[in-house]
Amino acid sequence: MGGSQSTFQGFNLQEDAFDAEEFKEALDAWLAPMHLQSSRPFLIGWYNQQREITADGTQRIEGPDDGVAYAVYSVPGYLDVVIEHFARERPSTGFVDGATDAILAQLRQALPAELEPQVVNTDEGPPYYHVQTIGNVCAEDEHIEAKDIPNDGDDWEEDLSDRLEETRDPKMWGSESEMLRKIFGVNVHPTWGGWYAYRALIVLRKGTQASLQKPEPMAFLATEDKKRILAEYNLRHQLCVWRDLSDSHPAEKRYSPEEYFFFTETSPDKRRRFLEMKASLMTAVPAPRWPSL
Template sequence: MAAPASIVEGFERSLRECLSPFGFEVQPFKVGWYNAVLQPSLHLSHPEDTLAVLVLSAPQMFEKAFKPFLKNREFKNIRDPIDECVAHYVSRAVSQSFPAQKVEVSYDYEMLPNRRPRFLAQTAAHAAGAAYYYQRKDITADPWGNKKMYGVCMHPRYRGWFAIRALLVFPGVGAEGLVQRDPPDCVPSQELRIELLERFNLRWQDWSYRDIVPVEERYSEEQKTYFNTPPADRLKLLQESGDLQICPSY
């Protein structure tokens, strides 16, 4: 069923009102834009005009959502605090905004029984126009031979200082009025693209790929320390740091 443009805009506006104050961004797109660049086995099983919305976290999410979420938490039976935080805010936004509408929510960390991710986050970000997915095919003079090189998304404002968190699909809601726009190409030169992929693939731990071009906002030192901590040690870090005013450890 095709939804009037005003309804699609209303869905987007409702999500923005719920999520933007907590450092999240939302970007609507059509399922068909995503499916068009993937082999059939990776398709989302919905008609191509079905409305989907991608949820991203900006650097502010740590201060606006994560730290408030941690207050009064006992950290029992929590697999990953960030994942729990994202699920809390997204599920609340969905239930408040669409109490009578079916919404299929997939998170970036969820896997299918065949061990494939429920959706390809970076492909979705590019298809939605939210972030440019730089891949080996974007290099005209490939210098790597047979070496495997993974691609990476860059946000038009935050460059590498953001994360793709969730995919919302609205079964039965058509989005024919949406117009696809290419994501901003913020790493236009071949030299910088090569440097980006090499930094990401060969020394991602130093985080320098995130600053390959000038950036408006990046993670705080506190946030960097948290994400630099091995996942198995993050709960301990939170428990020992009180209000999370942790000092950089590098």
């Protein structure tokens, strides 16, 4: 696995000279045409340590503690990549994962083999990884939990739980009060808000950098915005209002109306029909966007 591609050439790939930040620049340059971005680099050990604390060590990343890894996430515009993949391949199902897998297959060939890269679609697995933990440990986004918001006497948490218990359907959520009242946490990006989606994990087992400094957890949201986002996320998740950082969230930093409807649509048949209609408007089958090997 692995090959030579101009984006990743010019690196000194000796273990004691690997530069995670420099490699991220090359990685982002390769990903950009597909409306994909990479997270800040993080060490395998950071993630595994956090999983020990929060989840009894489940969903660990196998590799040396000082091995470097990156998450890959899609941003607004990724639907165009999915449509183009459909026009080329005409899959009957797995439209988004199929487009992602095609990109990741090319990326595996482009990454230097000396780094022993592992590239995994985090929406499929196995193996399975916890992307919220990844986003948190590399400070790519801010994780919001109700319990972490200071109580300023307005009883907002209790009020929100009351509303959830009143509106959640026991047929879906069960009859236990604890689950009906539970406020689920969410990650939010400082640029994209909630208008992004983790797609892949890249692990470089021979790309080690023990000197990489662990960033402080990201904290950019005001308390009132945290409350609003958690309320929208739990009460009206499907409307995606929670994805906006504020009432003035830039339109270019959110999904297009078509992306909103496509990515919230749960019917594979409707998704396929949409893709068929979009592909029928093309005058020619588009070439893949990834750089040539």
